Amino acid sequence: MRSSTIGRLGCRLFMGLVLKGAAVFAFTAGPALAGDASMIERGRYLARAGDCVACHTAEKGTSMAGGRALETPFGKLYSTNITPDRDTGIGKYSFEQFDRAMRKGVAADGHNLYPAMPYPSYARITPEDMRALYAYLMEGLAPVKQANKPSDMRWPFSMRWGLSLWNWAFLDATPYKADMTKDAAWNRGAYLVQGLGHCGACHTPRGLAFQEKAMHEAGAKGRHFLSGETVEHWRALSLRGLWTVDDTVQFLKTGQNRFAAASGNMAEVIMHSTQHLKDDDLVAMAAYLKSLPPGENELPAPGVPRKVVAGGLPEQLYSSRGGLGYVQFCVDCHRQDGSGVPKVFPPLAGNPTVAAKDPATLVHIVLTGGQTVPTAAHPRVFAMPGFARLKDSELAEILSFVRASWGNGAPVSASQVRRMRAALDPKVDTSAFETPRLADMLGSPNAQQLVRGMRLHLETRDLLPQHVGNALNCTSCHLNAGTVADGSPFVGVSAFFPSYAPRAGRVIKLEDRINGCFRRSMNGKPLPPESADMKAMVAYFDWMKRETKPEDKVPGRGIGKIDRSLQPNIDNGKKIYADQCAVCHGNDGEGLRQADGRYIYPPLWGDASFNIGAGMARTYTAAAFVKRNMPIGFHGKFPLGQGGLSDQEAVDVAEYFSHQPRPDFPDKVKDWPKDKKPSDARY
Numbered sequence: 001m002r003s004s005t006i007g008r009l010g011c012r013l014f015m016g017l018v019l020k021g022a023a024v025f026a027f028t029a030g031p032a033l034a035g036d037a038s039m040i041e042r043g044r045y046l047a048r049a050g051d052c053v054a055c056h057t058a059e060k061g062t063s064m065a066g067g068r069a070l071e072t073p074f075g076k077l078y079s080t081n082i083t084p085d086r087d088t089g090i091g092k093y094s095f096e097q098f099d100r101a102m103r104k105g106v107a108a109d110g111h112n113l114y115p116a117m118p119y120p121s122y123a124r125i126t127p128e129d130m131r132a133l134y135a136y137l138m139e140g141l142a143p144v145k146q147a148n149k150p151s152d153m154r155w156p157f158s159m160r161w162g163l164s165l166w167n168w169a170f171l172d173a174t175p176y177k178a179d180m181t182k183d184a185a186w187n188r189g190a191y192l193v194q195g196l197g198h199c200g201a202c203h204t205p206r207g208l209a210f211q212e213k214a215m216h217e218a219g220a221k222g223r224h225f226l227s228g229e230t231v232e233h234w235r236a237l238s239l240r241g242l243w244t245v246d247d248t249v250q251f252l253k254t255g256q257n258r259f260a261a262a263s264g265n266m267a268e269v270i271m272h273s274t275q276h277l278k279d280d281d282l283v284a285m286a287a288y289l290k291s292l293p294p295g296e297n298e299l300p301a302p303g304v305p306r307k308v309v310a311g312g313l314p315e316q317l318y319s320s321r322g323g324l325g326y327v328q329f330c331v332d333c334h335r336q337d338g339s340g341v342p343k344v345f346p347p348l349a350g351n352p353t354v355a356a357k358d359p360a361t362l363v364h365i366v367l368t369g370g371q372t373v374p375t376a377a378h379p380r381v382f383a384m385p386g387f388a389r390l391k392d393s394e395l396a397e398i399l400s401f402v403r404a405s406w407g408n409g410a411p412v413s414a415s416q417v418r419r420m421r422a423a424l425d426p427k428v429d430t431s432a433f434e435t436p437r438l439a440d441m442l443g444s445p446n447a448q449q450l451v452r453g454m455r456l457h458l459e460t461r462d463l464l465p466q467h468v469g470n471a472l473n474c475t476s477c478h479l480n481a482g483t484v485a486d487g488s489p490f491v492g493v494s495a496f497f498p499s500y501a502p503r504a505g506r507v508i509k510l511e512d513r514i515n516g517c518f519r520r521s522m523n524g525k526p527l528p529p530e531s532a533d534m535k536a537m538v539a540y541f542d543w544m545k546r547e548t549k550p551e552d553k554v555p556g557r558g559i560g561k562i563d564r565s566l567q568p569n570i571d572n573g574k575k576i577y578a579d580q581c582a583v584c585h586g587n588d589g590e591g592l593r594q595a596d597g598r599y600i601y602p603p604l605w606g607d608a609s610f611n612i613g614a615g616m617a618r619t620y621t622a623a624a625f626v627k628r629n630m631p632i633g634f635h636g637k638f639p640l641g642q643g644g645l646s647d648q649e650a651v652d653v654a655e656y657f658s659h660q661p662r663p664d665f666p667d668k669v670k671d672w673p674k675d676k677k678p679s680d681a682r683y
Contacts (some may be wrong), residue, residue: 248286459586566651
């Protein structure tokens with residue numbers, strides 16, 4: 001999802017391009033006098049519920065003053081100024097004129113509005129709510145003098161008289177009428193969803209004239225209502241009984257639930273609209289949606305999507321190109337079992353976007369990236385980078401694996417990715433470091449050994465429990481199994497061994513270096529140099545060496561440098577840790593665990609963390625790593641959205657967490673026997 005998406009969504013009903021897809025709502029209390037403070041406040045709620053700001057505010061423009069461009073295949077529309085300015089806004093509209101525009105799409109001067117403004121849905125709003133909305137727009141907003149931009153629609157779509165025929169064929173301007181066979185909560189939800197909510201604008205299939213096939217659930221056409229539609233390369237899912245009431249309420253309130261996180265334009269709707277709604281309104285809407293039976297071409301919806309079993313790995317995770325691509329680029333956030341990270345990164349198992357028949361949203365997101373919704377419940381935004389740098393065939397392999405493992409099994413083809421890429425024209429990361437593709441290991445004669453070596457780096461603690469004394473894996477410091485630039489990658493490393501190590505005071509082999517990590521970073525025991533597992537780890541390094549020679553410089557090698565003249569501010573470091581690190585590593589550095597107790601992200605101090613002999617226990621080493629690699633999901637940088645703190649912030653937070661209590665290193669007295677000890681060594 002891109003930040004500019006909301007600028008193109010709004011209300012493109014006429015072209016079938018409305019992307020709001022939110023459920024937004026109205027009160028139904030009795031009438032009040034015009035200008036009454038309570039009525040204006042009620043109207044303010046309705047305007048927020050209707051997400052008016054989304055369409056009627058240009059990017060970096062004044063709220064409600066219009067000017068946002070709405071791109072369509074037939075030309076460009078601009079949203080209008082709906083502030084009460086009498087010359088450029090709606091300040092001269094009588095209530096009757098306002099009501100006619102909202103219900104019938106006819107402006108004060110008599111010209112037809114494009115159904116980009118979803119008046120077929122607004123027609124269902126009660127007269128009392130319409131008056132409250134009018135009162136707010138006229139008396140609760142400050143007037144803004146900003147002229148409206150003329151539309152730029154190509155002929156014949158520039159001829160508005162045809163809209164009268166469209167209205168005659170498809171518009172029902174009758175306000176909502178309660179179904180007396182249903183209870184009050186059901187009617188409340190139906191009113192909210194069908195009226196200001198205009199959920200069908202995105203989630204209902206379109207007819208030949210781009211009209212919604214159904215405006216509600218009743219009648220012969222009712223099976224179409226909210227049964228899903230693909231719009232502007234996003235798949236708006238069927239809302240008919242999708243989740244439990246609690247799950248739907250949580251999603252609309254926070255942008256997340258146990259099955260998914262909002263993406264595309266729905267993220268914007270939640271941010272500006274639904275998170276601000278009263279719980280009773282959200283419950284009513286969710287209960288109504290839950291009551292709807294499966295729609296057109298839908299199978300009965302399961303009560304609860306596929307359960308995620310911790311530790312249950314897809315069969316082809318390590319034996320297919322798609323599986324290894326997933327391991328390299330997706331596992332750090334979405335985990336091997338597709339369970340995601342609660343309140344941080346969404347799961348793939350049980351995710352309706354993964355299970356959707358149309359993979360449009362999946363392809364869209366991996367090409368352009370996305371981010372979570374900033375809400376009161378989850379104010380921290382987590383970003384997913386775009387992966388347009390990967391080839392069409394690579395993305396097709398990964399998405400096909402994901403859908404086969406946790407979705408409907410239908411593969412994604414390279415041609416589907418290619419068409420989406422051409423339509424979206426996503427930005428491509430152009431950094432010099434070209435990461436090796438783990439999927440290519442399958443073409444090597446010793447593929448089985450290489451995959452084992454990679455897994456030993458990725459799952460060190462689980463596969464070598466006798467040699468790991470804490471909660472870390474090699475990939476805790478060597479991101480994505482050693483394939484991330486400036487994330488201490490393994491690319492070319494074996495070409496530089498044997499080499500002199502100042503800390504040891506002698507020339508060491510690669511095996512010695514690996515065992516140093518076992519003893520220090522993982523506070524464990526060394527592997528026998530001749531063991532099959534050590535040979536597998538070395539083989540993986542050698543595969544990563546490629547054509548590197550000892551005299552070569554490898555772009556992205558190591559973790560970079562940090563200005564050692566910077567003096568740490570430990571109080572600021574504590575604050576940065578709380579703001580940026582605690583969500584993954586725990587308030588007290590204890591790490592983040594799955595429900596079964598296994599670690600998702602490692603502890604940064606305490607008995608289960610690295611010992612004082614580890615490089616990460618040194619302030620400036622830790623700061624260099626943090627500077628370029630933490631937090632993940634911070635922005636759109638390939639491949640993990642990693643890094644983003646300033647040098648000073650990195651030094652401050654590194655000083656804070658590196659000097660917390662941690663295990664001792666018994667052989668510390670043997671370190672730096674010949675060379676000068678670094679100034680930030682812990683001993």
